[in-house]
Amino acid sequence: MALKILIIDDDPNIVTYLTDLFQENGYETCSALDGSEAMDVVKKETPDLITLDLDMPEEWGPRFYRKLCQEDEYKNIPVIVISGITGCKYAIQKAVATLVKPFDRERLLKIVKDTIG
Amino acid sequence: MVSQDKNSSILIADTNEEILDVLQLVIGRMGYEVIKCSTAYGIFSEIQIETYPVIITSLEFSNLKGGELVDMINKQSPSTQIIILVDEHSPDTALKYLDKDKGVSDFLTKPVNSAALEIYIKRAFKRRERQQKIYTLERERDSFERSSLQFRQLFDEIPCYISIQDRNFRITGANKLFKKDFGDYIGSYCYNIYKHRDEPCQECPVYFTFQDGNHHQTEEVVTSKDGKPHNVLTWTSPLRDSDGNIYQVMEMSTDISLLRNLQSHLTSLGLMMGGMSHNIRGIMTGLEGGVYRLELGLRKDNKEQVHDALGTVKELTFRIKSMILSMLDYTKERQLSPTNVDAVKFARQVADIIALKAEKNNIELKIDFNESAGMIQIDPDSLNSCMVNILDNSIDACIDDRPRKERYQVGFSLRGNNDYIVFEIADNGVGMDQETREKMFTLFFSSKGNKGTGFGLFLSNHICEQHGGSIEVESEPGKGSVFRVSIPRIMSEENRTL
Numbered sequence: 152m153a154l155k156i157l158i159i160d161d162d163p164n165i166v167t168y169l170t171d172l173f174q175e176n177g178y179e180t181c182s183a184l185d186g187s188e189a190m191d192v193v194k195k196e197t198p199d200l201i202t203l204d205l206d207m208p209e210e211w212g213p214r215f216y217r218k219l220c221q222e223d224e225y226k227n228i229p230v231i232v233i234s235g236i237t238g239c240k241y242a243i244q245k246a247v248a249t250l251v252k253p254f255d256r257e258r259l260l261k262i263v264k265d266t267i268g
Numbered sequence: 269m270v271s272q273d274k275n276s277s278i279l280i281a282d283t284n285e286e287i288l289d290v291l292q293l294v295i296g297r298m299g300y301e302v303i304k305c306s307t308a309y310g311i312f313s314e315i316q317i318e319t320y321p322v323i324i325t326s327l328e329f330s331n332l333k334g335g336e337l338v339d340m341i342n343k344q345s346p347s348t349q350i351i352i353l354v355d356e357h358s359p360d361t362a363l364k365y366l367d368k369d370k371g372v373s374d375f376l377t378k379p380v381n382s383a384a385l386e387i388y389i390k391r392a393f394k395r396r397e398r399q400q401k402i403y404t405l406e407r408e409r410d411s412f413e414r415s416s417l418q419f420r421q422l423f424d425e426i427p428c429y430i431s432i433q434d435r436n437f438r439i440t441g442a443n444k445l446f447k448k449d450f451g452d453y454i455g456s457y458c459y460n461i462y463k464h465r466d467e468p469c470q471e472c473p474v475y476f477t478f479q480d481g482n483h484h485q486t487e488e489v490v491t492s493k494d495g496k497p498h499n500v501l502t503w504t505s506p507l508r509d510s511d512g513n514i515y516q517v518m519e520m521s522t523d524i525s526l527l528r529n530l531q532s533h534l535t536s537l538g539l540m541m542g543g544m545s546h547n548i549r550g551i552m553t554g555l556e557g558g559v560y561r562l563e564l565g566l567r568k569d570n571k572e573q574v575h576d577a578l579g580t581v582k583e584l585t586f587r588i589k590s591m592i593l594s595m596l597d598y599t600k601e602r603q604l605s606p607t608n609v610d611a612v613k614f615a616r617q618v619a620d621i622i623a624l625k626a627e628k629n630n631i632e633l634k635i636d637f638n639e640s641a642g643m644i645q646i647d648p649d650s651l652n653s654c655m656v657n658i659l660d661n662s663i664d665a666c667i668d669d670r671p672r673k674e675r676y677q678v679g680f681s682l683r684g685n686n687d688y689i690v691f692e693i694a695d696n697g698v699g700m701d702q703e704t705r706e707k708m709f710t711l712f713f714s715s716k717g718n719k720g721t722g723f724g725l726f727l728s729n730h731i732c733e734q735h736g737g738s739i740e741v742e743s744e745p746g747k748g749s750v751f752r753v754s755i756p757r758i759m760s761e762e763n764r765t766l
Contacts, residue, residue, distance in 0.1 A: 162550050162553075162554060164553075164554030164557060164558065164580050164584065165550065165553055165554055165557060167557065167561070167576075167580070168553070168554065168556070168557020168558070168560065168561065169557070171557075171560070171561050171564060171573075172557075172560065175564060206546060235545070235546040235547070235548075235549035235550045235553070236546050237545065237546075237549075251549070252549040252550055252552065252553040253549060253552045253553040253556050254553065256556075256560070
């Protein structure tokens with residue numbers, strides 16, 4: 152079964168980009184445009200990895216992450232932070248990695264491969 | 269005996285050699301050194317070599333008229349006293365040559381009475397001495413006047429505010445620039461003129477200098493008599509009397525408003541850039557993604573993907589272009605993008621943003637918009653932040669004033685006339701004193717006592733000015749404040765391309 156990645160970002164252009172990128176490299180994808188709807192998508196799709204944007208209008212990244220950690224079933228899903236905020240290295244300390252936009256495609260793919268295969 | 273130096277030498281001159289010999293003997297016995305001349309030319313030669321304090325001379329020389337002789341001596345040596353020898357038969361001739369300005373003040377009739385001679389000679393020396401003294405005093409006075417003038421010019425022309433104060437902070441002296449910008453209020457209190465306060469400032473450098481005799485330095489915001497605030501760097505210096513006690517302190521202030529304005533412009537530029545950075549990064553990522561998807565689409569001959577990706581690239585290229593252009597414009601002042609909006613709709617949006625905060629803090633937000641206020645040409649994003657800042661400030665003023673009043677209210681009203689739309693924000697919060705009111709729109713360096721002078725209000729004022737509008741403030745400590753923001757309905761050409 153293919154590995155599934157959940158893409159959370161309020162910018163639809165970036166969601167499309169990451170979707171095509173991951174799909175091209177053999178992953179399945181699903182997405183959410185805000186932290187507020189993301190939890191529902193997690194429950195529905197049970198992804199193997201999450202890429203998380205930080206600055207979103209309704210519910211921002213760190214708030215969503217707190218919610219995620221409160222659910223035993225989902226708290227161990229690895230998270231990669233992809234954000235436009237510089238200096239956000241410690242926003243989510245348990246993240247697998249924190250990338251600043253614009254990110255290096257190859258580097259992102261390598262981190263994903265090393266984390267879930 | 270009088271000492272034998274040139275200061276006590278006398279020149280005697282007459283055509284009659286016998287008279288000269290007698291005179292030389294008599295005067296020599298008095299203790300003076302005597303030089304004889306029997307011709308006008310002789311006199312002329314002698315006075316070239318030496319300056320004689322006293323010259324006793326007849327005026328009857330063949331080749332020289334009496335008046336000419338006196339003039340010659342006086343011209344060569346203005347300090348020489350001249351005693352004229354006159355013929356017993358014509359004493360009147362002497363009278364016309366009596367001229368103290370030319371050194372001629374006495375005459376002796378021949379044959380000379382030696383007692384009279386001695387008296388006259390002594391008088392002549394005394395007169396000379398007095399004249400020398402007067403001359404020296406005059407020179408010293410002129411020199412003093414010159415330095416006094418120089419000092420005064422220096423004092424007045426220095427491009428700093430200089431005031432001199434006594435221990436009670438009364439201004440006893442001020443330079444031209446100080447008087448020009450703060451008024452000629454010699455005798456008033458410094459804190460009153462400079463800061464519009466009723467009592468001395470907290471960390472007054474003048475006070476410290478009176479205490480320890482050292483220089484002190486601070487940065488202050490002062491207000492000139494036309495109401496303009498100035499950021500100044502102030503330096504104090506003790507002035508001591510001849511016993512070494514400090515009796516006054518000199519306060520010198522350099523206007524650094526220009527520097528601070530530049531600094532605040534750069535700060536707001538930095539803030540703006542910081543805010544935009546995140547946005548730009550997002551756009552760049554989207555652009556990269558678009559290009560990647562374009563490549564994919566071309567490689568797989570997927571026309572739909574190509575079309576979609578190209579659309580993304582076009583849109584994002586346009587967005588990043590406008591961002592960068594507006595950023596470049598800001599470095600020479602950001603260009604406003606004016607749009608025609610309905611004033612009431614705009615005001616409602618502003619009210620919505622602040623409504624939650626008011627509610628959370630139990631403050632009534634009272635809206636009063638004139639529904640027919642009409643249209644206005646503004647940059648909605650920036651004017652929006654301008655208004656929100658002011659409303660936010662008013663809410664904070666109420667929070668700060670708690671629990672002095674039973675009910676707190678912030679009124680937000682909107683009126684319009686032909687040329688202007690006026691937004692009025694009134695609160696019954698803590699209010700501001702005159703000093704705070706005058707400083708509130710400056711980017712105040714020192715952060716002490718910062719009630720109501722946050723960065724937000726500075727930005728509000730800036731945005732308002734960019735629109736060609738103005739903000740009026742009325743406030744009373746303990747009662748509350750009213751902010752009146754007037755914005756022209758039509759944005760003028762010069763504000764558009766500012």
